[in-house]
Amino acid sequence: MGWMHTARFLTTAAQLHHLPPIDVPEIAFVGRSNAGKSTCINTLTQQKQLAFASKRPGRTQHINLFALGKQGVTDAVLADLPGYGYAKVSRSDKLRWQQVMVNYLVSRPGLTGIVLLCDPRLGLTELDEALLEILRPRVEEGLKFLIVLTKADKLTRSEQAKILSITRLQAGGGEVKMFSALKKQGVDEVAQLLWQWSHPAQAAVPAEDSGTQAAPAEAAPRQDSETN
Numbered sequence: 001m002g003w004m005h006t007a008r009f010l011t012t013a014a015q016l017h018h019l020p021p022i023d024v025p026e027i028a029f030v031g032r033s034n035a036g037k038s039t040c041i042n043t044l045t046q047q048k049q050l051a052f053a054s055k056r057p058g059r060t061q062h063i064n065l066f067a068l069g070k071q072g073v074t075d076a077v078l079a080d081l082p083g084y085g086y087a088k089v090s091r092s093d094k095l096r097w098q099q100v101m102v103n104y105l106v107s108r109p110g111l112t113g114i115v116l117l118c119d120p121r122l123g124l125t126e127l128d129e130a131l132l133e134i135l136r137p138r139v140e141e142g143l144k145f146l147i148v149l150t151k152a153d154k155l156t157r158s159e160q161a162k163i164l165s166i167t168r169l170q171a172g173g174g175e176v177k178m179f180s181a182l183k184k185q186g187v188d189e190v191a192q193l194l195w196q197w198s199h200p201a202q203a204a205v206p207a208e209d210s211g212t213q214a215a216p217a218e219a220a221p222r223q224d225s226e227t228n
């Protein structure tokens with residue numbers, strides 16, 4: 001989807017209060033270190049180095065913002081949050097980052113959606129569950145939520161089906177999608193969903209202008225997507 005490919009670097013911040021206020025929908029990518037977050041962002045945006053796929057997991061300890069929108073007009077922002085759960089990070093660094101992340105998730109104005117990246121071979125870990133718990137009140141208030149199961153190419157079809165249904169149960173009605181950067185599996189589906197989150201008014205009506213190729217017919221009526 002062309003819209004995702006417009007992604008451009010906006011800013012980076014080590015602390016929440018250094019982030020600029022944003023007046024368009026913001027979608028945050030979160031997940032354990034090594035879950036495949038950088039690779040997923042790079043694949044969705046078709047830009048290899050946008051979210052630096054770190055060779056040293058846990059060391060990209062900044063919140064990075066990327067602007068999206070055609071003709072240079074920003075209509076959404078992606079936020080890449082630092083990965084968590086990396087064993088070799090010191091306890092004090094871990095605590096500091098947990099705090100930044102929790103503050104971001106609880107208080108960031110304009111936060112519209114969360115994409116939680118998860119390696120399906122690990123499943124949702126305690127840290128992921130803790131994060132879901134923190135998010136619950138905001139999800140109840142309408143925050144969109146998607147779990148992306150990465151590295152699908154490492155699983156057989158039947159393993160994929162199994163982990164999908166388990167994760168859907170755990171997600172309590174939230175969306176879950178299978179994704180592979182290697183096989184380009186799930187790329188269009190995830191891009192489509194993020195576009196719908198950021199353009200709820202347009203996503204609710206069938207696409208008429210070909211420029212913004214909107215929701216598939218079955219997804220069109222889902223404006224308030226809390227379907228438990």
Ligand SMILES: Nc1nc2c(ncn2[C@@H]2O[C@H](COP(=O)(O)OP(=O)(O)O)[C@@H](O)[C@H]2O)c(=O)[nH]1
Nearest residue numbers: 033034035036037038039053054151180181182
């Ligand atoms: N086979 C496969 N490997 C992947 C995929 N996505 C990420 N990886 C690998 O998983 C490792 C961690 O990926 P990265 O994007 O840096 O994870 P991050 O720490 O969550 O940003 C890297 O070695 C990637 O090459 C995928 O879809 N398929």
Ligand SMILES: [Mg+2]
Nearest residue numbers: 038052053054
């Ligand atoms: Mg990364």
